[in-house]
Amino acid sequence: MRILILTPQLPYPPQQGTSLRNYHLLRYLAARHEVSLLSFAGADARPSHLAHLQAFCHTVRTVPAPERSMARRLWTLLSSARPDMAWRLFSPEYARALATGLAREPFDILQVEGIEMAPYLWGLQPPHPFVVFDDHNAEYVLQKRAFLTDLRRPQRWPAAAYSLVQWRRLRRFERAVCRRANGLVAVSQADAQALTALDPRLSPVVVPNGVDLEAYRPDFPPLAGLAHPSLAFTGKMDFRPNIDAVLWFAQQVLPLLWQRDPDMRFYVVGQSPSPRLDPLRAEPRITITGRVDDVRPYIAGADAYVVPLRVGGGTRLKVLEAMAMGKALVSTSLGVEGLGVGDGREALLADTPEAFAEAVASLLADAGRRRALGQAARAFVERGYGWERIGPRLEAVYPRAN
CATH class of the missing domain: 3.40.50.2000 (Glycogen Phosphorylase B;)
Structure with a gap:
């Protein structure tokens, strides 16, 4: 199958949650399918990082990650009903690259990695590939928990107010994103239940996070000089x-x-x-x-x-x-x-x-x-x-x- 994967950051080197999940799933799929990657890349992306991905991907295209000023962030917070995460990676250049890629190749699958990439679903023109949305977190639940945690401490009430707004906006936005996808992925059964609570008609499939069992092993040498205990x-x-x-x-x-x-x-x-x-x-x-x-x-x-x-x-x-x-x-x-x-x-x-x-x-x-x-x-x-x-x-x- 021909698969186009959209990622919020370059999956290599895989150094934290999102890139780890994206990298290992990308490698698994590329061994069995023709996989292309369209990714944002930060200023720290190196030619060697791209070369590593190009070695097993059919094509790799990157777009510079957008920079949002605080003024711009405040403007979207006040002028838009969408959550902050929907604007975090807004890029007309990325939207054009996606449209060009879809027009050039007849992909079977368009896989969207995380809610920050989900706004690009609104620009798809029919006919388009089968859309898989990999929801790395039930994001509205995360903001709800942040709100309830910060609410207990008066000095954190401004952050609690922000989380309250984001929680309500994310409920609407995450529901709309999930409804637009043809296939929906959650990383845990708890997250799957949270998504189903948004709309009982949704049928998320649990694809959990994993670990590289060869890289993370019990006999790995410890760092010398750590104090104990x-x-x-x-x-x-x-x-x-x-x-x-x-x-x-x-x-x-x-x-x-x-x-x-x-x-x-x-x-x-x-x-x-x-x-x-x-x-x-x-x-x-x-x-x-x-x-x-x-x-x-x-x-x-x-x-x-x-x-x-x-x-x-x-x-x-x-x-x-x-x-x-x-x-x-x-x-x-x-x-x-x-x-x-x-x-x-x-x-x-x-x-x-x-x-x-x-x-x-x-x-x-x-x-x-x-x-x-x-x-x-x-x-x-x-x-x-x-x-x-x-x-x-x-x-x-x-x-x-x-």
Whole structure:
């Protein structure tokens, strides 16, 4: 089949959630179909990145990622009924490139990766290919949770007001996008149910996130020089759910752990740290790394991995990566939502500061339990979350692959 995939950023190198999912599904599909890519590319895109993708894609076309000024963002917020995400990647140049590509080649499938790319569906002219919308998160749910979380803190009420507006707009927009697609993909059963709640006629197919089991393995060499005992969290650190997770853990959980062991260290590993995290830099036992070439040495070197997420949706690639590396994990219930992880079986789950601190402390005091949980976590992802098991589930959405 001839497939055209639209991505919000260049899938290579695959360094965070969206690019990881896009890259591995792209590779799987390209081995079995004629796959073309139309992607936004940032200023950091290099010729070697394009060459890597061109080696297995039929064609690769990129368009510079648009830059939105704050004034422009405020204008669309006030003048449009669409959510902010619908305008984030608005580009007449991209729309022209898509129209040209569709006119030039008779594609069987047009695959739209994420809600930021969905506005381009409104420009399609019939006849057009079978449209698959891969909804990386039930976005309206994410904004609802952000609103409810920020509402509890008066200093976050402006952010809560923004999330309230976006939640309501996303409900309408996400419903309209899903209705325009011929095939609808969700990354978890929870997200599929959230989309069905928008319109009971929708029939989303669950194609979960996965992990590269060869790249993320338990015997990966740890980073030399990490202090112990140590905890790690990885993720893109300008993403609101990750910011909230780190602040909550640092402010509510770590003080309880430091009462037991004042030497405990916390490593926050990921690109683009938000200024909201700057106050944590004054604490020498917390390290905010910023962008690193490879997160795996930090995960491998930590005594345990924490997922203190209170906001978000989808399934978290960071969780699968830590589990694949055989790392003992402590998470909120939301942090592993949609994965089928069992409390005390593949991870420890806790939702209050006191329970979270107790779970972490119990793991750090018991090397045997850490080892057993890590082994169970690795076996869990091997059973169902390697990309070679996930790819066929996406193909099943296509009309001639059933």
